[in-house]
Each structure stands twice: as C-alpha cells, then as structure tokens.
Amino acid sequence: MLLKTRFYLPPMRPQCVIRQGLLDALDQTQGGELMLISAPAGYGKTTLVSQWLHQKPHTFSWLSLDKSHNSPRLFWQYAITALRQIQPALGQDADALATDKTLSAQEHIVIALLNDLDDLSIMNHSDKPVSLILDDFHLIESTTVLKSMNLFLDHLPPGLRVVMTSRTEPPLELARRRGSSQLRTITSEQLRFTLPESETFFNQTLNLNVPADVITHYYQTTEGWITGLQLISYSVHNQQGTASPPKMSPQYPGLDRHIADYLFEEVFCNLSTEFQNFLLSTALPRRFCAGLCNAMAGTHDALYQIKTLERDNLFIFPLDNYRVWFRLHDLFRQFLLQRLAILTDQEMQSRAQQGVDWLQQAGHYEDALALSIRITDWDRTEALLELLTQLSETQGLSDDAVRLLASVSLASVEPYPKLAATINQYCGASNGPEANIPSEASPYSNLQLSEPLTRRETQVLELMSKGLGNKAIADSLFISLNTLKVHIRNLYSKFGVDNRTKLLLKLNLQ
Template structure:
C-alpha cells in the first residue's frame, strides 16, 4: 500500500519570506529540463518549490521520498501513482508490467512510461510544462535506480519538467546535462538569504524588532543560512527584544555554539555521516582553510582529494575558495560546531592535529597560519621562532593588530622581546618610507620593457592598495613564497628594489 501523504504538496507557511527572484528563475525553466535545487540542510529547498507551485499554478505531481524508495519497484510504483493523480491514462501499461512481472527489465517500464508522457505532451494544449517534483532526492542510494532515473532524464519529453530537491548533487550526468542546456541549477549561493530577506525574516516571520546592525551581524555570522537565522531567532525569542549587536555576535561567534544550532547540526548533518567522515571533518576544521595536501597531513590519509570532492558533492557546508578545487573552508557556524567536536577528542589527538597543521603551513611558506596553529598548540618555542622570522621581513609585516594579538597570547617573558622588536621594525619602516618619499627616483618606467603578466599586474594592483603580503596571498590563493617570486619579478620589470620604491614610482608615473 502506498502512503498518500507522500503525494501532498507542503502547505505554504504563513509569513514566510517570498523568494521572488528564485521563483522568477523557476518560471524560466521549461519542459524537457531538470531543475536541481541542491544545498545543505536548512536552506529552504522544499519551501522554495512549494512557494513556486502556490504562486505559479500549473499541473504538477509531488512525491516526497524516503529510504524505502530505494527499492526500484517501489519507487516506480509511487511515480506512476503520482502521475496518474494528474492524468489517469498515463502509465497504465507500465503499472501492469510491474504488477504482473511481465517485464524482463525495469528499463521497459521506464520506456513505456516515457512513451505515455510523450503522447501526453504532444496532445496537450497548455504551453506550461507539467512538473514532476521529487523532494529529498538525496535519500536515494540504489545505483540501479539512479541509472533508471538517468535514463528517464535522457528521454524526458518536452512537456515534462523534472524538479529535484536534494542535500547533495545526484549522480545524474550533470556535466553533460549542463552542457546540453538541460539543467537549471540552484545552489547554496542562490538559496542563502541576502540582508533584505534576513531583515524581512526577523521582522515579519519571527516578529522580532531588531536594529539594522544587529540583523547585519546575524546575517553575516550565519552567511544567510536560513536554518541558522531561524535557530538564532528562537534563541532571541523570550529574551530581550532589543538585542544589541554585541549580543547578536556572541550568539553566533561564541566558542560555545548556541545549543539550538548545535543540536540541529548534530542531528541533521554530523550524525548522519560515517565515522571516518566525522573524524575527517573534525580534524580539517582545525585550520581556517585547507587543501587536499594539508588534509592528508592532518588525517594521515592519501585520498583527501577524492574525499573533498565527495564532501563538496554532498553539500556538507564546504565552501570552495577558488575555481580549481584546491582550497576550501567550512561554513563558519559548521566550523564552530566541528571545533567543539574536535575538543572532545583526546588531548594528544588534538595536539597532533594542530602540530601537523602548523608544520605543514610552515613547510609550504604559509608562515602566519603556521604561527596560529603553534600558538593554539602552546608550542611557544616554534611560535616565537616564526614570529621573529616574520619580523625580519619588514615588507612582509602583517597588520599590527595581528602581531599584537600574537604577543598577547604568548607567555609574558617571551612576548616582551618581540614587542620591542616590533616597535623597532615599525620605526625602521617609517624611516624608509620617509626617505623614499623625499628621494627622487632616477629610474622611470621603461617604454617597451617586458610587460607584466596578468598575475604580476594583479599583485601590483594589490600592492598599490597598501595590502600586506599575507592579505595579497590570501586574495590570490597563493603561498607567500609564490607571492614573493611574483613581487621580485615585477620589481625587476619596473626597476625598483622595494615596495616603497614601487609605490613612489607608480605615484610619479600616474601624475605625469
């Protein structure tokens, strides 16, 4: 017997934030296309489709999936019943084939259904395609079933649109469908609330009167994650209605994550992962960003690149930092959750993790990130050594606030010499700038000299903005060592030997 509630469209929630821009994009999809709405838990995937169907009435069939649908026979029984709910003549032969076991292969059932849908499309007077919605598609794991659904998509009639909501990207030949213009995608960036939607949510959906800067802090801290905003609102309700900005930031930035958010992430995300994945997530949360090489060092594995691609496909709050699938970070709230889980591991395991991260960063030239890890691990000797190395490179000095924070975390006896050296280095830099500003540069930009590469031009642009080497490396997603090579090359091309000379020359050249 089939459960009828699986075919019911979720009711439209009162006072929900209407996603007009996304609904317009859904309206632009056509028959013969796959509409994939893929994002982690709590991004309003089902709510979006429900809003669309309520505000753009047309013929549709809805099926909410669960793990029992991994039986191919059971799945196609539900599909046939869903479609017969809108057109009783569709799938009659296919249903008879299933019930009588006359079919040698389930692909025959799919082909029979496609033939009926094609006939329905050709005889329809409507210009609007029929939508078949499969909600919670990530619960389908049967490879035979996924293959059959891919077959269904390969021959999808022009009058049928397949809409899928999923927490992870399904294995449905998405690259090919993307290239063939058969795929319409909505991802985490599309679904995350912007500031205006967050404000609307707090004011109308949750009936909270919050100051604009408070809303901005909550929006920024949750990165527009709808469930995070809702859980934050639940924590606020019952407390003071005039929650200030500092309390809002504490709610989402405190070392002990709010229990509503923690419980949600544990139940809906973390607990559903295999133990090896859970350990991977905890260990790789130690640094603020990571790549496959660093992940290998942290986990003592050699397959991190493959696992990262799997986690990215599974939408496990993993945020890519470049287009090359090299550097990643976790959604900030999810990282806070993972760091709390990391602290529940044995102290020796935690120490090994931070030491491995610090050593890896140091080996590959990310000195400031290495310092962060060694300070966390209370490896004072290594921390002091690396801080002194940073201080030795006047041009590569990070922000003064960064150095001040490091010295504040060191034991007093170790921080005093560094503070004195920082003061001396700052004075030397000020003298150098004053000297270069008062000394004319004899060399000029040489016409016809070797032109700068695109990367060198990017580096020069950021240098002229006054950014530190660390910030430039982070913006370009390259190591400090690589950045120094680019800086050395462009200095040679424009005929200078220091950052100050470069700034003076650029200013003179632009004023001519």
C-alpha cells in the same frame, strides 16, 4: 501498499519570506528540462518549491522520497502513482511491469511510462509544462534507480519538467545535460538570504524589531544560511526584553544550542565515521587543502574526501578557481571545533602540530602562525614570528600576521618575553588587559553594536571623528600603523560598515 502522504504538497509556512527572483527562475524552466535545486541542509529548498506551487499554481505531481525508494520497483511505483495526480489512467502498462517480479530490466518500465506520458494531450499542447517534483533526491543512491532515472530524463516529453531538491549533486550526467541546455540549477549561493531578506525575515515576517546593525551581524555570521537565521530567531524571541540580543560570533565561546543540535542531527550524524574524523581535521586550520588534510588526518585520500564533501554540499566552499584551497562555513566550523574538544588534548595537539609542520614546509607561514596561535603553541608561534620577521625585514610583518598577533593577549604569553616583545612592537598596548575590556564609560557605550568597543577602539574612534588621518592617530596613541589598521577593521565590523565615510556617517546618525 504506498504511503499516501508521500504525494502531499507541504503547506506554505505562514512565516515565509517570498523569494520572487527564485520563483521566477523556477517558472522559466521549460518542458523537457531538469531543474536541480541543490544545497546543504537548511537552505530552504523544499520551502521554495512549495512556495512556488502555492504562488504560481499549475498542474503538478509531488513525491517526497526516502531511503526505501532505493528499491527500483518501489521507486517507479511511487513515481507512477505521483504522476497519476495529473491523469488517473496514466501508466497502467508501466505499473503492471513495476509490479511484475519476474521482470529484471527497469528500462521497460521507464519506456512504457514515457510512451504513456507522450500520449497525453496535456503533455504536448499545454501552454505551461506539467511539473514532477522529486523532493530529497539525495536519498536515492541505488545505481539501478539512477540509471533508469537517466533514461527517463533523456526522453522527457516536451510538456513535462522535472524539479529535484537534493542536498547533493546526484550522478545524473549533469555536465552533459548542462551542455545540451537540459539542466537548470539553483544552488546555495542563490538560496541563501540576502541582507534585505534577512531584515524582512526578522522585522516584518517575525516582527522582532531587531536593530539593523545586529541583523547585519547575524547575516554575516550565518552567511545567509536560512535555518541558521531561523534558529537564531528563537534565541532572539526568548531574549526579547533583555539588555542585549544573543551574541553569535566566533569571538564568543560556544555555539547557539539550537544550531549545534541541528547540525549534529541533520548533518554530522548522517556521515560515516571516516568523514566525521576527516571533517574534524579540517576545522582546526582557517583554510585547508588536500596536502594539509593528509598531514593532519594521517590519510592519503584527502583529495577524494574533499571532492566528496564538495559534491555533497557539506558547508564547504572553494577559495580559488582551481579548487585547491577550501574553507568551511563559519558556523559549521564552530560546531566541529566543539566536537573536536571531545578529543584528548594530546590527540588534538598532535593533529595541529602536524598541520603546522606541513604549512611551514609548504611556505604558508601565516597559515602556520594562525594554527599555532589557535592551539596556543607559543614556542612554535615564537619561532614562526622570528622566521616571518627575517623574511619581511624591510617591510615588517604583513597585515594578516599583525591581525593574528592582535588576537593574542599579552598576559597569556608572559612566560615568553621575546614573543611578548614582538606583539608589543606591532600591536602596542592594544593587547594589554585594559585595552581589551569594554569601555563602559565611553561616550559611545549607549550605541547598539554587535560587540562593545574596547578602550583603544574608543580612543581611535574619537580621533577619527575629529578628522585625524591614520598617521596622526597612530602617532597620538603611540602605536604602529599596522596596529591602527587592526583597530579600524574591528570598528568597521562592530558598526557593520566597510569604510570610514560610512562609519562616521553612522556615528553621526546615532
């Protein structure tokens, strides 16, 4: 007996942002083509297709898949029954073959179904193709089912298009289909909310009246991940009327519990122990490659594991065209770092130190510095700074290295006078306890920013508003130009802008 609810179109959510550009992309899919919507959990794949079918009605059949459909006979029984929503008499021969336990070759079922579809006039003479929706196709792992689906896709009638949603890229000869113009795709890059869509979601769809700069902060933190924004909205709703909105940023300890629970249940728990351990190793460095992961995880197959994670859309993004270096989505990285805290300090320290060793030997000194600072290995940090200072004797430390030093409190490195002196040299008093605390008496304390301004940032902003250039500001505050650049970048981030003109304009408007 088949479960009828597998064939029901999900209702259109009332709190839904209309994605007109993506709806048009779906509508442009032609008969005989596969539209693959592939992205990690929580990017609104099913919601988008449901929205499309409600907004642009046409003949379709819907099938929500689960793991039981890895049985070839059951899969095709469900597929045939779904297509009978179009024509009740469809697929009688194929259905008989699917229920015949003596038949071993699945291609006979597929061929019989394709012949029936080809005979339907609606498949050949309709102005608009019929759509077969296969939701959650990532749950299909059976090689037999995948092989028969390849055959089905190879011979689609001109009046039928297949729309799949999947968390992974299924092994359906996608490169060949792309080359023969039989494949269209929508990926996480297209699915993620834009900043205007995020503003619409918070202030029009949910009517939460969140300030624009705070929405910008949420958008940057989630990178437009739709479920991340949805879960943040729960916290915003719960804190309506409080003094400040919930803080979602790497600068704040902990992760919103709704997001942490979602990532644990929907992503982490569905991974094998092997991949869980591997991902935990990737979370410590700010970026990673196969060699670094092998060193940290004590494995020899990191390249395979990275490729698998990328194929499975596990919140991993390439940083170069050669796909050598990768990074994690920041919220997923924060979640993994929380999980990593469960490990013993000794085990985590050992993994990280192996990573620092590899990075230093490979010549990635600033990445090694970042990792040593993360694990507060001040002996190693001091040694790396000495090495970097020698290598850049004429030009001084790079902006990246200075930015890393600016994150270190002088109080935490007090037992390391040489390290403290280097930080003081490049960052001045900006790392002292007074400079890092919010400036409550500041004339800008009433501004609605993603984070309060520190006293040093307040001083920099006051001088910027008077029209002083960078050198004049640095001289006035007795800090280096590199240190000043760190403060200016922090101001841009807190005001949600990307240059001085926008910062001063926003300051004048407020």
